[in-house]
């Protein structure tokens with residue numbers, strides 16, 4: 586793969602030039618790999634939709650490295666959201682705020698709001714600073730598929746359709762950012778992710794509201810998403826696991842933590858049952874299970890607190906429930 590290059594300082598500078606010239610570059614963030622373009626370049630952003638086969642109604646996240654860049658994309662930041670960006674940026678938090686009219690409509694899929702975040706990854710920040718412009722970047726996977734946590738996964742799924750892929754190893758968090766917005770004086774969770782709801786509530790001193798799935802404020806939040814080719818099943822009982830094994834030849838069992846004496850192909854999301862470790866392993870396991878052509882990947886649920894909320898959200902979407 587000729588476009589897969591290590592994220593050395595020289596190569597990041599090269600990638601920044603590619604972005605300035607209207608190209609598209611896959612790059613690491615602390616959550617997952619993103620596929621980036623100049624947020625103000627309609628044609629370059631259009632190429633991202635094309636390469637990902639992403640529907641035009643699904644808006645992108647704009648990545649900034651400074652507060653000055655934030656002002657170029659956002660019109661205003663409500664004080665409560667500012668409190669959150671002060672506390673958690675750079676980090677796995679995306680805020681949806683009123684958009685600057687100068688930002689092209691294609692970047693936000695025609696919405697009057699824009700999703701923005703400051704990623705906590707040296708390569709991502711260096712790239713944005715060098716390009717000296719906000720970078721629009723969805724996760725670097727074909728639409729509906731699992732988000733990549735390694736550069737090789739990007740190369741395998743998008744390949745030569747992107748101009749450059751910067752390789753900086755595995756992304757530390759492994760699930761996408763948490764997305765929140767303010768509406769009717771409520772803090773709404775649009776997508777659980779790498780920053781836990783508990784941490785957000787601690788800083789704000791009030792509850793975060795869950796979004797109802799039928800809410801129109803959730804463009805692109807389709808039910809089936811993050812899906813590998815193998816069928817994903819969430820197990821409520823061991824009985825279901827044994828039934829699956831009677832029905833299918835190739836079943837991969839995924840358990841939240843180490844357990845002895847289980848029959849069949851089994852893998853642990855975390856040795857010690859640590860939710861952060863589970864999140865960082867989740868997508869790698871889905872990619873690997875697909876590559877090994879398992880018919881079914883069967884997960885036991887993980888506790889829905891901290892990062893467990895994001896993990897269960899992705900699993901339900903992968904299972905189509």
Ligand code: TXA
Pocket residue numbers: 614616617618619620643644645646679681693696698699700704722723724725760761762763764775802803804805806
């Ligand atoms: O961690 C992440 O957030 C990664 C890395 C690359 O930064 N990015 C990511 O982007 O997950 P993507 O495109 O896969 O997901 C972005 C989602 C969209 O599907 C949409 O649901 C939501 O963000 N979004 C974007 N703009 C929005 C807006 N104006 N209002 C509501 N939701 C929005």
Ligand code: MG
Pocket residue numbers: 723724732
């Ligand atoms: Mg995505």
